[in-house]
Amino acid sequence: MTITRRDAGRGIAAILGTGMTMGASGARAQSRGGTLTCLLANEPPMLTSAFNTALPLGTIATKVLEGLLAYDAQMNPSPALATSWTVSPDGLAYTFRLRSGVKWHDGRDFTSADVAFSAMSVWKELHPRGRAVFANLTAVETPDAHTAVFRLSAPSPVLLSALHAYESQILPRHLYEGTDIQNNPANNAPIGTGPFRFREWRRGQFILLERSPDYWDAGKPLLDRVIFRVMTDAGARSAAMENGSVDIGFWSPVSLAETERLRRLRHIEVTTSGYEYASPMFFMELNLRRPPLDNVMVRRAMMHAIDRQFIIENIFLNYAEPVTGPIPRSSPFYTADVRQYPFNPRLANEMLDAAGVRRGANGIRFSITHDPVPQGDEHAQSADYVKQALSEVGINVDVRRQDLASQIRRVSTWDFDMSSNPLFAMFDPALGVNRLFWSENIRQGTPFTNVSGFRNAEIDQIIARQGSERDPAARRALYHRFQQIIMDEVPLLYLLEVKYATIANRRVRNHTADGAAAFGNFANISIEGR
Amino acid sequence: MGAAPDRTTAWSRAAKVLARRLVQGVPIVLGIVVVNFLLLHAAPGTVVDALVGQMGASDPALVERMRTQFGLDRPIWERLLLYLWNLVRLDLGFSAFYNMPVDVLIFERLAATALLMLSSIGVALSLGVVAGVAAARRFNTFWDGLIGVVALLFYATPVFWIGLMLLVLFAVQLDILPIGGMQTVAAEFGPIGTALDVLWHLILPMTTLSLFFIATYTRLMRSSMLEAYQQDYVRTARAKGVPERDVAYRHVLRNALLPVVTVVGVQIGALLGGAVVVESVFNWPGLGRLAYDAVLQRDFNLLLGILFMSSIVVIVVNILVDLLYAWLDPRIAVE
Numbered sequence: 001m002t003i004t005r006r007d008a009g010r011g012i013a014a015i016l017g018t019g020m021t022m023g024a025s026g027a028r029a030q031s032r033g034g035t036l037t038c039l040l041a042n043e044p045p046m047l048t049s050a051f052n053t054a055l056p057l058g059t060i061a062t063k064v065l066e067g068l069l070a071y072d073a074q075m076n077p078s079p080a081l082a083t084s085w086t087v088s089p090d091g092l093a094y095t096f097r098l099r100s101g102v103k104w105h106d107g108r109d110f111t112s113a114d115v116a117f118s119a120m121s122v123w124k125e126l127h128p129r130g131r132a133v134f135a136n137l138t139a140v141e142t143p144d145a146h147t148a149v150f151r152l153s154a155p156s157p158v159l160l161s162a163l164h165a166y167e168s169q170i171l172p173r174h175l176y177e178g179t180d181i182q183n184n185p186a187n188n189a190p191i192g193t194g195p196f197r198f199r200e201w202r203r204g205q206f207i208l209l210e211r212s213p214d215y216w217d218a219g220k221p222l223l224d225r226v227i228f229r230v231m232t233d234a235g236a237r238s239a240a241m242e243n244g245s246v247d248i249g250f251w252s253p254v255s256l257a258e259t260e261r262l263r264r265l266r267h268i269e270v271t272t273s274g275y276e277y278a279s280p281m282f283f284m285e286l287n288l289r290r291p292p293l294d295n296v297m298v299r300r301a302m303m304h305a306i307d308r309q310f311i312i313e314n315i316f317l318n319y320a321e322p323v324t325g326p327i328p329r330s331s332p333f334y335t336a337d338v339r340q341y342p343f344n345p346r347l348a349n350e351m352l353d354a355a356g357v358r359r360g361a362n363g364i365r366f367s368i369t370h371d372p373v374p375q376g377d378e379h380a381q382s383a384d385y386v387k388q389a390l391s392e393v394g395i396n397v398d399v400r401r402q403d404l405a406s407q408i409r410r411v412s413t414w415d416f417d418m419s420s421n422p423l424f425a426m427f428d429p430a431l432g433v434n435r436l437f438w439s440e441n442i443r444q445g446t447p448f449t450n451v452s453g454f455r456n457a458e459i460d461q462i463i464a465r466q467g468s469e470r471d472p473a474a475r476r477a478l479y480h481r482f483q484q485i486i487m488d489e490v491p492l493l494y495l496l497e498v499k500y501a502t503i504a505n506r507r508v509r510n511h512t513a514d515g516a517a518a519f520g521n522f523a524n525i526s527i528e529g530r
Numbered sequence: 531m532g533a534a535p536d537r538t539t540a541w542s543r544a545a546k547v548l549a550r551r552l553v554q555g556v557p558i559v560l561g562i563v564v565v566n567f568l569l570l571h572a573a574p575g576t577v578v579d580a581l582v583g584q585m586g587a588s589d590p591a592l593v594e595r596m597r598t599q600f601g602l603d604r605p606i607w608e609r610l611l612l613y614l615w616n617l618v619r620l621d622l623g624f625s626a627f628y629n630m631p632v633d634v635l636i637f638e639r640l641a642a643t644a645l646l647m648l649s650s651i652g653v654a655l656s657l658g659v660v661a662g663v664a665a666a667r668r669f670n671t672f673w674d675g676l677i678g679v680v681a682l683l684f685y686a687t688p689v690f691w692i693g694l695m696l697l698v699l700f701a702v703q704l705d706i707l708p709i710g711g712m713q714t715v716a717a718e719f720g721p722i723g724t725a726l727d728v729l730w731h732l733i734l735p736m737t738t739l740s741l742f743f744i745a746t747y748t749r750l751m752r753s754s755m756l757e758a759y760q761q762d763y764v765r766t767a768r769a770k771g772v773p774e775r776d777v778a779y780r781h782v783l784r785n786a787l788l789p790v791v792t793v794v795g796v797q798i799g800a801l802l803g804g805a806v807v808v809e810s811v812f813n814w815p816g817l818g819r820l821a822y823d824a825v826l827q828r829d830f831n832l833l834l835g836i837l838f839m840s841s842i843v844v845i846v847v848n849i850l851v852d853l854l855y856a857w858l859d860p861r862i863a864v865e
Contacts, residue, residue, distance in 0.1 A: 206711070
């Protein structure tokens with residue numbers, strides 16, 4: 001029955017829309033219609049990512065709700081709900097021209113009032129990163145229905161990097177204004193402007209989206225429906241990929257060993273592109289309040305004692321890239337000109353001796369606890385490796401295993417010596433990196449802040465200056481210095497950049513077009529020949 | 531045994547007992563709720579930690595706002611009293627993680643769990659009793675040994691492994707059964723079609739779970755049959771010349787069923803706990819997974835709601851089992 005419906009849909013689409021599609025897509029004809037089934041490893045708490053940045057949620061919500069801007073593979077902004085934008089010479093006003101004729105899925109017009117409401121009442125108030133990003137935003141003026149002017153108290157170059165559908169999602173003012181935004185029923189049944197509209201969420205089973213018939217990008221989306229299937233068992237996810245009942249899974253949906261097995265099947269392809277937007281960096285935090293971790297020589301020695309290439313090759317099976325510091329290689333702010341830490345346990349031993357941290361009678365210099373992030377086998381195995389590697393230089397590591405809530409609580413209340421975390425660096429360091437080192441972000445009880453207790457006056461200065469530095473070259477120079485200081489001081493031990501795998505059936509086309517594939521809107525994805 | 535008691539008095543006595551037992555259940559449920567509440571709040575971390583942990587980003591004001599929103603800034607006794615007060619008004623509260631009323635979340639999953647558990651227990655009970663009786667009647671023969679070994683094998687094999695192997699065989703290799711879930715997504719089949727669709731999806735998870743239960747019932751049935759065979763009344767029946775068939779089915783089986791009823795009662799009592807492993811492997815939207823996720827997410831209202839409902843089911847099923855005993859064995863009086 002499903003097949004008949006799909007074929008009928010495709011037939012109608014072929015009759016009505018072929019000319020249009022051919023014109024739009026140019027060289028390659030794309031087939032229209034069909035259902036894309038996408039894997040989801042966890043049930044999302046809601047379906048709006050305007051103020052909750054959890055991954056499964058962002059993966060779904062970005063098909064229904066949109067942002068002002070989109071970004072290409074090099075992270076240059078391109079039009080989405082805003083068609084053009086200008087920045088005033090003093091950098092204190094950003095004027096966005098909005099697309100006209102855009103309608104919410106409930107039929108109301110999308111206007112600048114929606115933008116103003118989302119920016120001032122949602123992003124600036126409730127978004128975990130937005131509160132910092134939009135700190136300088138004082139008002140959003142709406143001279144007419146299709147113009148929104150962002151007024152700033154100080155220049156804020158990061159602004160144009162933060163208007164993606166995942167990061168700063170525009171919510172319909174007419175459904176949210178005057179309500180308890182976090183408990184609004186629309187959070188579970190979103191009304192958006194995107195290519196797909198929400199149809200059904202059956203908890204524990206699936207979320208069903210269907211094509212929005214009057215999407216502003218004529219002829220899009222190509223698919224009729226998108227189904228997100230919640231499958232919490234990794235073995236079942238792998239079997240579902242193999243027999244073709246699901247078409248695609250993002251964020252390394254199965255273990256890396258299974259990924260390698262699936263990659264060898266003829267109907268499956270695996271790619272690690274499409275995650276440049278997020279750039280998850282895997283690092284270990286050290287609690288600098290606890291001696292001898294307050295000694296920079298000890299921290300440098302620990303870096304030399306860990307064979308990071310070993311972790312990349314044997315634990316992450318090369319689904320990871322080496323890093324030299326807090327900023328990923330794909331970022332325009334990256335520099336390799338920092339202090340390097342080649343694997344050298346002999347040197348590490350000498351450095352520890354020189355630092356006065358001598359081995360006791362049992363060969364142990366000191367003991368620390370380690371709270372690895374409980375997400376996936378790789379992080380647990382890395383903890384085992386680190387324990388072994390550090391024992392070679394006389395550091396005894398006691399690995400504590402627990403679930404996520406316990407680990408987050410321990411680390412955020414500073415009840416730890418060492419912990420590990422894979423955190424998004426984001427493509428602008430102001431979004432994802434500064435928070436880990438800024439002394440004003442030492443906040444006991446708040447996760448993902450500067451939990452190490454790292455304080456460095458120059459770093460604080462750089463963070464303050466880059467925020468209003470409008471010359472891109474000067475801002476890059478500031479971040480080069482930033483990376484050098486961090487790698488001299490090593491408050492965190494940077495291990496690697498995680499390369500997530502997208503596993504897809506080969507009949508899915510155009511699933512990875514830019515740096516935010518999983519957070520893309522799926523408007524250009526098509527399914528070939530079934 | 532004297533004359534059979536008058537039917538109407540037996541029924542009214544049963545009804546009275548039922549009412550009294552239900553009233554006795556109230557303080558038990560209350561005690562369970564309080565202990566659960568205190569135990570759960572002794573766990574490290576809160577729903578805010580779990581929610582923020584999944585976001586990968588946070589902000590002090592945001593964390594504070596969430597704590598206030600979920601009432602975590604209040605002292606624990608105040609939260610306990612509030613919870614009990616709401617419970618009295620049959621309000622199970624709000625799930626912090628799902629942003630939905632707890633009773634809605636539970637009832638969404640109740641049917642799925644009941645279907646899976648009851649059908650598995652039903653199938654396992656029928657097959658287990660048959661196999662147990664067969665083994666007992668052929669005590670110490672090849673067939674007895676075979677049934678014993680097979681039952682033990684299913685019992686000893688991890689459920690998730692059986693589940694995954696069935697999945698790989700029937701859904702991936704043979705491609706004749708669905709890969710999980712409870713129904714074909716977004717298919718419009720009509721009521722009969724939908725029911726058949728659900729049954730089609732039920733086959734693998736039900737089989738997996740039954741295989742686990744069958745072993746218990748088979749072994750239990752066999753041993754209690756063998757025990758009943760030793761009783762004097764069996765010797766009497768045989769001496770009277772009752773055919774061996776009738777001895778087995780009319781005299782032994784009925785008496786041997788009591789321990790099995792006890793175990794079925796315990797397993798149905800655990801019904802709301804569902805079968806986390808089978809539900810995960812087959813992506814079955816049951817309460818077991820919901821409860822498991824609620825633990826990880828520190829979604830205490832949801833978990834307390836599930837535990838509360840479970841305790842009620844346990845108490846009700848216990849009463850029913852007692853009544854069933856009396857029916858199966860008139861010597862057991864309903865007190």
